[in-house]
Amino acid sequence: MAVPKIERLLDLIAALLHAERPLTAEQIHERIPGYPPDKDSFKRAFERDKKDLRDQGVPLRIEVVPGSTPPQDGYRIDPDEYYLRDPGLDADELAAIHLAASAVRLEGASAAGGLRKLGAPLRGDTTSTIATLPTAPNLSTAFDAVAAGRRLRFRYGGKDRTVDPFRLQHQRGRWYLQGHDADAGEARSFRLDRVEGGMEAGEPGSAEVDLDPADNPLQLDGWALGDDEPVEARVRIAPRQARVAVGQVGAGVPAEWDDDGSVVLTLPVRRPEGFRSFVLGFLDDAEVLGPPELRDDLVSWLQTVVDRGEGA
Amino acid sequence: MARPSATDRLGRILAIVPWIAEQEAPLIADVCARFGLTPDELLADLEIVPMVGLYPYTPDNLIELVFDDDRIRLEYGNFFERPLRLTKEEALVILAAAKASVPATGHDPAGPLSRALDKIAEVLGVDLDDDLEVVLAEPAGDQLAVLEAAVRERVALEIGYFSHARNEHTERTVEPLRLFNSEGAWYLDAHCRTTPGDRVFRVDRITDIRPTGDHFERVLDRTSTEAFTPAEDLPRVTIEVDAEGAWVADQYPVEERTDLDDGGLRVTLAVSARPWLERLLLQLGPHGRVVTGPDELLGVGAAAAARLLDRYRPGPTAR
Numbered sequence: 053m054a055v056p057k058i059e060r061l062l063d064l065i066a067a068l069l070h071a072e073r074p075l076t077a078e079q080i081h082e083r084i085p086g087y088p089p090d091k092d093s094f095k096r097a098f099e100r101d102k103k104d105l106r107d108q109g110v111p112l113r114i115e116v117v118p119g120s121t122p123p124q125d126g127y128r129i130d131p132d133e134y135y136l137r138d139p140g141l142d143a144d145e146l147a148a149i150h151l152a153a154s155a156v157r158l159e160g161a162s163a164a165g166g167l168r169k170l171g172a173p174l175r176g177d178t179t180s181t182i183a184t185l186p187t188a189p190n191l192s193t194a195f196d197a198v199a200a201g202r203r204l205r206f207r208y209g210g211k212d213r214t215v216d217p218f219r220l221q222h223q224r225g226r227w228y229l230q231g232h233d234a235d236a237g238e239a240r241s242f243r244l245d246r247v248e249g250g251m252e253a254g255e256p257g258s259a260e261v262d263l264d265p266a267d268n269p270l271q272l273d274g275w276a277l278g279d280d281e282p283v284e285a286r287v288r289i290a291p292r293q294a295r296v297a298v299g300q301v302g303a304g305v306p307a308e309w310d311d312d313g314s315v316v317l318t319l320p321v322r323r324p325e326g327f328r329s330f331v332l333g334f335l336d337d338a339e340v341l342g343p344p345e346l347r348d349d350l351v352s353w354l355q356t357v358v359d360r361g362e363g364a
Numbered sequence: 365m366a367r368p369s370a371t372d373r374l375g376r377i378l379a380i381v382p383w384i385a386e387q388e389a390p391l392i393a394d395v396c397a398r399f400g401l402t403p404d405e406l407l408a409d410l411e412i413v414p415m416v417g418l419y420p421y422t423p424d425n426l427i428e429l430v431f432d433d434d435r436i437r438l439e440y441g442n443f444f445e446r447p448l449r450l451t452k453e454e455a456l457v458i459l460a461a462a463k464a465s466v467p468a469t470g471h472d473p474a475g476p477l478s479r480a481l482d483k484i485a486e487v488l489g490v491d492l493d494d495d496l497e498v499v500l501a502e503p504a505g506d507q508l509a510v511l512e513a514a515v516r517e518r519v520a521l522e523i524g525y526f527s528h529a530r531n532e533h534t535e536r537t538v539e540p541l542r543l544f545n546s547e548g549a550w551y552l553d554a555h556c557r558t559t560p561g562d563r564v565f566r567v568d569r570i571t572d573i574r575p576t577g578d579h580f581e582r583v584l585d586r587t588s589t590e591a592f593t594p595a596e597d598l599p600r601v602t603i604e605v606d607a608e609g610a611w612v613a614d615q616y617p618v619e620e621r622t623d624l625d626d627g628g629l630r631v632t633l634a635v636s637a638r639p640w641l642e643r644l645l646l647q648l649g650p651h652g653r654v655v656t657g658p659d660e661l662l663g664v665g666a667a668a669a670a671r672l673l674d675r676y677r678p679g680p681t682a683r
Binding site: 056063133144145153156161168220245264296355 | 498643663
């Protein structure tokens with residue numbers, strides 16, 4: 053009777069977990085039931101099995117078999133790497149994790165596999181999803197690189213980058229990786245959905261620079277992104293959008309309320325283009341009060357749109 | 365699709381067997397509850413297990429599972445002592461969900477969620493303070509809490525709402541049905557009594573909230589958490605942008621897209637209202653222009669620019 057593949061995989065895991073020395077492919081062929089007898093067919097089947105195990109997260113090691121001459125490669129699973137340590141979650145903690153995982157989901161991924169391992173009860177799902185986080189290419193690779201201190205190589209903005217990552221962050225519906233960019237010599241943020249192609253991760257601990265996230269907050273406001281010295285810009289927002297604007301810029305921006313319900317915001321502008329977009333987003337409800345150069349910049353921008361006329 | 369279910373089954377077995385061993389002789393019903401399986405599904409999963417073991421697969425080298433009435437016991441062959449560690453993705457899914465939920469539980473460091481998060485992070489070797497941040501947007505003040513209470517208690521609300529697309533402020537009476545978060549912003553699913561119909565309101569554009577004390581019965585009849593689905597009958601415009609205007613494809617729901625030789629793009633967008641298009645064209649400025657669209661939407665950008673310019677002309681200001 054043919055041995056089902058799942059049995060073969062379980063036998064393979066058990067054998068490698070409990071092997072005292074790495075097992076060569078030949079030994080695996082001899083000992084694990086269910087492989088085709090022919091050598092080439094075995095090789096193909098074993099390659100597929102290795103891939104299946106890695107996809108499941110089984111940490112398969114390839115090591116030289118001690119004492120073998122000539123040196124031979126063997127396979128082994130280190131129990132310390134394989135086994136999940138028991139986090140020792142109490143019942144209320146399990147319930148809280150379960151609740152969180154059903155309320156907040158990650159697009160295209162399921163929490164069931166992880167919860168099963170941690171021991172959260174899977175039945176009794178009564179809450180509905182309130183938030184769905186978007187996914188992004190390379191998301192779990194980026195996360196793992198941050199957690200394990202792996203150096204990353206990837207292409208971004210038309211350049212090859214070498215980055216020592218220090219934080220993965222979800223903000224305003226997007227995932228950002230922050231890290232020390234070796235060429236720039238300083239911290240940079242990368243939008244994961246803009247990474248071109250895959251990310252290549254080094255070994256754990258291969259990241260050389262570990263910047264402190266506290267010193268490098270993620271800055272997403274267009275007007276504040278840039279290397280120039282900040283210019284203090286004052287904008288008046290009409291009453292009907294005043295509250296929306298204050299909420300948008302956040303508590304760090306000074307806001308003076310007028311009796312008529314309008315508000316004047318004082319923004320530290322490092323990037324005039326970003327500031328212009330911010331102001332134009334309010335259409336008729338925003339007016340740049342100063343400084344004159346930012347007011348003039350907006351006027352000439354609008355004038356080019358008027359001058360071009362029809363079609364625009 | 366046999367393959368995904370086979371690997372799924374492998375994952376389940378590698379989690380269930382250690383748990384049975386650890387619990388000594390758990391009730392079959394408890395195993396089922398723990399892993400979200402029916403008894404039949406559980407038995408089907410475990411059927412293969414007594415065949416598994418170590419070379420040379422003599423009876424003393426195989427796993428032995430014993431079914432005793434309503435209990436199950438691992439008699440021999442504890443070859444999988446603990447569950448397999450989490451994959452990168454499994455870890456991320458759980459930690460991101462928990463991180464995102466912490467503010468909703470009031471950041472209580474002694475609360476069960478924070479304690480669970482600390483324990484899991486420790487086992488996974490993740491520094492949760494530094495490595496991962498998940499922000500779902502935090503609307504100003506206590507708006508979210510007030511809306512949440514109204515959804516729970518089914519109390520109709522009078523709200524002031526600024527419609528971004530129409531660029532107008534309106535007062536409405538709504539029946540709040542559900543709060544949800546999508547693409548980093550909070551939304552309220554509600555039935556509007558003022559212009560009758562179900563609508564989605566973006567929470568940070570709700571300018572004020574007054575509970576009416578009036579209870580309602582209606583329940584939400586949609587499950588999607590899409591904030592915006594462009595109606596079929598909305599007008600479409602096609603816009604050409606140069607390389608400096610290519611951000612449009614990142615920030616707007618583009619329906620058709622052609623890449624141009626100079627790094628620019630030609631994109632087609634649904635126009636939900638005229639002010640929406642004005643805003644987009646003003647922000648694009650010299651980097652974008654409408655190439656085709658209905659007559660009433662041609663010249664929108666230039667007209668809006670002229671209107672805004674008036675305010676910057678010398679002379680007494682309008683305010």
